[in-house]
Amino acid sequence: MSVTGVTGEERSDFTKSESKQIRDRSLRLLGTLLRPLWVRVSLTIAVVIVSTAAQVAGPALIAYGIDSGLPALVKQDWVPLGFAVFAYLFTGVIGAVLIAWYTVLTARISQAILIDLRKRVFLHTQRLSLEFHESYTSGRIIARQTSDLDSIRELLDSGINQLVQGGLYMVFIAAALFSIDWVSGLVLFGSLVPLWFLVRWFQIHSQKAFRATRTTSARLIVHFVETMTGMRAVKAFRKETRNETEFAGYVEDYRLANMRTIRLFGVLDPGLVLIGNVALGVVLLVGGLRVAQGGIAIGVLLAALLYTRSFFAPAQEMAMFYNSYQSAAAALEKISGVLEEQPSVPDPTRPIDLWQAKGSVRFEGVEFAYNAGRVVLPQFDLDIPAGQTIALVGSTGAGKSTLAKLISRFYDPSDGVVSLDGVDLRRLHPKDLRRAIVMVTQEAYLFSGSVGDNIALGKPEATIEEIVAAAKAVGAHEFIQSLPDGYDTDVNKRGGRVSAGQRQLISFARAFLANPVVLILDEATASLDIPSERLVQEGLQTLLADRTAIIIAHRLSTVAIADRVLVMEHGIIVEDGTPRDLIAGTGRFSKLHAAWRESLV
Incomplete structure (x- = not known):
């Protein structure tokens, strides 16, 4: 069978060219799924950009209210403070409404993709020839329709939200911070160096861990399905004890694979918290000294602290997105592999009709071998x-x-x-x-x-x-x-x-x-x-x-x-x-x- 038929649990030693072929294949499939939804996708992108900008505006408005509104209030001028309060509430409401709309839009897009993909897998596997079904076990086909599609569903339902919202949130926060105080922006920029090394370390080590998790999960499902469908043979040959031992082995492999993944998060999560707290402390120290010297207003310092604290909040969610992404990417590889399979008995391009067949059958110089192996006829x-x-x-x-x-x-x-x-x-x-x-x-x-x-x-x-x-x-x-x-x-x-x-x-x-x-x-x-x-x-x-x-x-x-x-x-x-x-x-x-x-x- 070609590369298209062996992905995920079958092989993990792909060459660079094979890996690129698989990635390209998955991207082509994703493109065909998204192409009919480009209007919805474009609207969703616009909504999330506006909603994120509305959320990010909050600390800047607080800084304006403290530095401009309060001094004006002392002079009995309510307009600056009233404007800051009104703008803060307005952006909060607009942000909440747009987030709700964005959630509904992404849910509709994800469901449309899943329905399309589920239909494609079912209809395509029906069209494939008997040779495919005799070599591709029913457990693996069921895994494509269940656990693999569930992984993609989790990514579409929550992972994409985490990535898009979190990524835009961090970009907008960085831009806002640089606009109100470039020194605090530089401190934040400096914290990106250890953050990049931590995230890169996590990506390298988690890729194998997540793939191992998908592999052990697929083996577990295949063994379970084959046991249930072959229950008569299990009972007839008293295979319960052997199945118990084999299943326990698969369960243990799955547990160990998940434990290795959890250990990676055990390093990533506290690492993110540590980098965020250090960055916040440095911004407070530098900003406090500058406030004491009259270099910046206290409202600007408060906004810088709020922005710095908010900047690292999405980082942990985006790390969780990587988990969903790895699982969904592996699942999409397998599904795209099935969809790339071509029938070994294709339908004719220009079929000949035979409405009233008589039933005369003839073999002329026929030679046949299964999978180019030993000649049977x-x-x-x-x-x-x-x-x-x-x-x-x-x-x-x-x-x-x-x-x-x-x-x-x-x-x-x-x-x-x-x-x-x-x-x-x-x-x-x-x-x-x-x-x-x-x-x-x-x-x-x-x-x-x-x-x-x-x-x-x-x-x-x-x-x-x-x-x-x-x-x-x-x-x-x-x-x-x-x-x-x-x-x-x-x-x-x-x-x-x-x-x-x-x-x-x-x-x-x-x-x-x-x-x-x-x-x-x-x-x-x-x-x-x-x-x-x-x-x-x-x-x-x-x-x-x-x-x-x-x-x-x-x-x-x-x-x-x-x-x-x-x-x-x-x-x-x-x-x-x-x-x-x-x-x-x-x-x-x-x-x-x-x-x-x-x-x-």
């Missing part, structure tokens, strides 16, 4: 006429499921052409392809909802009569009727209310309702008991008529309904003929059939 040729039922037989790893995935276009061949009715599948319109070819696998996945909803997945606009007819065709109607609410029964999570065989029957009804011209059954009867299998076979004989079918099965009883049997070994067809002819022969299939008959005895 070497120079494979096969012609399946429309309406013919093919049974694929062979040992595990012979290439049967690979052939089925190529016909379904879950994968594209490394070389050669797989065609339907003479049209290369890579050029066929996706809607026509999915309508014409349906694959039923051994894992009969049911979605939350009713039994009827799951059957109608093959044809969303189907009536209840069509749903019932499909269920009757595969022998599922009787057990569905026996459920508490019949076709309206909620199947519960992943079909927990029905047995494995019943789930498979529902998936058969779903596929038959879709009415494809090519139906692929990949070990689809493996979880059925003998009575259920017989019911399905009766339904298959009816519903596979005038339909191209590829049946992959180890149970040779299922093979009996096939018109033609292909025996595969190492990606090569070693036998090809009718079931009767192959059984009468002395080849591989004949031996398999004899062994199967003996097992029944």
